[in-house]
Amino acid sequence: DTGVSQDPRHKITKRGQNVTFRCDPISEHNRLYWYRQTLGQGPEFLTYFQNEAQLEKSRLLSDRFSAERPKGSFSTLEIQRTEQGDSAMYLCASSYLGQPGANVLTFGAGSRLTVL
Amino acid sequence: SQELEQSPQSLIVQEGKNLTINCTSSKTLYGLYWYKQKYGEGLIFLMMLQKGGEEKSHEKITAKLDEKKQQSSLHITASQPSHAGIYLCGAPNSGGSNYKLTFGKGTLLTVNP
Numbered sequence: 001d002t003g004v005s006q007d008p009r010h011k012i013t014k015r016g017q018n019v020t021f022r023c024d025p026i027s028e029h030n031r032l033y034w035y036r037q038t039l040g041q042g043p044e045f046l047t048y049f050q051n052e053a054q055l056e057k058s059r060l061l062s063d064r065f066s067a068e069r070p071k072g073s074f075s076t077l078e079i080q081r082t083e084q085g086d087s088a089m090y091l092c093a094s095s096y097l098g099q100p101g102a103n104v105l106t107f108g109a110g111s112r113l114t115v116l
Numbered sequence: 117s118q119e120l121e122q123s124p125q126s127l128i129v130q131e132g133k134n135l136t137i138n139c140t141s142s143k144t145l146y147g148l149y150w151y152k153q154k155y156g157e158g159l160i161f162l163m164m165l166q167k168g169g170e171e172k173s174h175e176k177i178t179a180k181l182d183e184k185k186q187q188s189s190l191h192i193t194a195s196q197p198s199h200a201g202i203y204l205c206g207a208p209n210s211g212g213s214n215y216k217l218t219f220g221k222g223t224l225l226t227v228n229p
Contacts, residue, residue, distance in 0.1 A: 004158075031215065042120075042204055042219030043159070056216070091158060095215075103208065103215055104149070107158040 004108035006092050012114045013082055020078045021111040025094030032075050033105060034067055035091040036060065043091055049075060050097060082115045089113075118143045118209050120220035128226045134193050137223045139205030141186040146208050148181050148188040149217060153202040162190075162203075192225075200227045 005024040013019050025032050030051050035043035046065070047057045051072035069075040079086055089112050093105040119142040129135050139148065147166045151159040163172045168183030176193045192199055202224050206217035
């Protein structure tokens, strides 16, 4: 297992365009999380899935954002009509529900979005 | 909502020196996770503390959890350039499902050779 993979690592787009990020979690992990991190800040929670069910979405996740996790495997995060304020690092993490008393998140390397 | 305040925001030390980073929560801590991040990369898990008074060590890094003070500290002994990076503390928002972590803003550590 190679850990959590994210693609693409870098994306530069023009304002108004749509972008999609993909996350492949660790295969036996049933929870998947998306976070957003801007320069000088800690990661901010966006949403999380348990298997294929999206169980929580942050208020940070506007209507332009949508996340899916079909079949409980990989996940995609789509941003429609991008704005310059969407420029950030988008981090994916996964964990295994059932690990007693703990929920260690394993993070991917992130997808950096720059909106011009 | 829970907030985690880290201090200092940044730290520059000479190689070989000891240092401590603190993480203080605005609410009850139900556990505390420490991660390290290299600039522009993902987070690497360091340690998890679950009980008040718990202390864990890995190589030259020691973390402690003081539940009463709602605080955790990360101590590095005899720092090396490889310790440089951003240290982030994260805590679950509740003691139940433990599924979501709130993070501090991070402490940027520079170690000069």
